[in-house]
Amino acid sequence: MLQAHSLLWYYLWVGPNLILLALAFLLWKRRLHKAYPFFFAFAVVSALDQLALYAADIIPSVTPQWWWRIFWAGLMAEGLLKFALIGEIFGRVFDTYPAVAKLGKFMIRGVGIFLVFAAALAAAGAPKSGRFGIVSGAHVLEQSTYLIESGLLLFIFLFSAHFRLTATRPTFGIALGLAISACVHLATWAVAANGGLIEERNLLDFLNMATFHACVLIWVYYLLVPAKVAASPAVPLPENHLDVWNRELERLVRP
């Protein structure tokens, strides 16, 4: 099944996944896999899935049909893990704040239902291919998964921005990498699923792989490089504002 590609192509296919496996190993060594179990699982499964696809691509006995079957299996496992990971990110950002956790859960469920309907509509609108159904079906499934994933992540970013909540450095890094990857992949798979750029499909693959590489580096940076220690971590409240508020309170308690 091997098609001739440039060295850069092979590097972008294999390199980021080896880095991701190394990151998973370091997380395990530092016992961080217990803090981020779904990210750890996602890193391992995603990297192994892509390496298995690469191996299947270079082994001559693997037929195209079998290659696409492996692709489908990996796609579904990765999809489930990504949604579990989004739940993990949401929990880490909002669960410690009961004032917004309940509202957030209610809203993300609503957004999720809306996105599933939107993804189903988009999938119904994509052109069908009877002869290469296994290929076009995979494109549509990728489009649906990334549509839901990017929508949920965008909601988490919007919701936390509205409430000015800042996630911890590793959680933010995981969410940022996942969101960038989801948005770029949504765009490329939407083009692929709807029959665009057929002659230049390699360009879409390059864009996907380069984006994933960048996201892996984002994860490495945010999970392994410690944050700079701020000079004054605590911000004291100024006295004058407290006095103003005191006066307002006094007016309230003495009508």
Add this chain to the structure above:
Amino acid sequence: MSLAIVLVIAAALALIFILGAAVSRSLQISAGAGLAGQIQPIDVEAFRNLIDPAEDDYLRRRLSAPELRLMRRERLRAMAAYVQTAGRNAAVLIRMGQAALTAGDADTAEAARQLVDNALLLRRNATFALLRIYVALAWPNSGLAVAPILGDYERLNGSAMLLGRLQNPAVPVRLASTL
């Protein structure tokens, strides 16, 4: 193919927002010191008058229907300005509280956690109150209840003062000057 274009545009917009959020997060972290200056004091009594149902009853008795609608719209706009300020103050306090969450002292960290939670509640209620105010602006004769926000603001004052006291033990914080 038009569906693909819609999805590509949506993905690009989402990506721009997410990258913007990443940039603003790093700016937020580096601009912690100037936060306190962003808090705007609110005249709670004036706000309380604005949402007082007795005031509304009085105006209904004294004014004709078109005048009352006009007056209600004016009062609703003023209410919106108060609520927006309360929401902005809550946002500043959330950031200040989050900055204090990492404090080594357990009491300060607990006070910061309480401040963040109260500020989040206020910001949430301010959002809902603003929605109600905008709906009421379209239909000035509909009922409007923004009173719960006042209670939240008072609670928030208490949390902020407790945190201030814990962070600056040398500076006594009075709850009432005459006590």
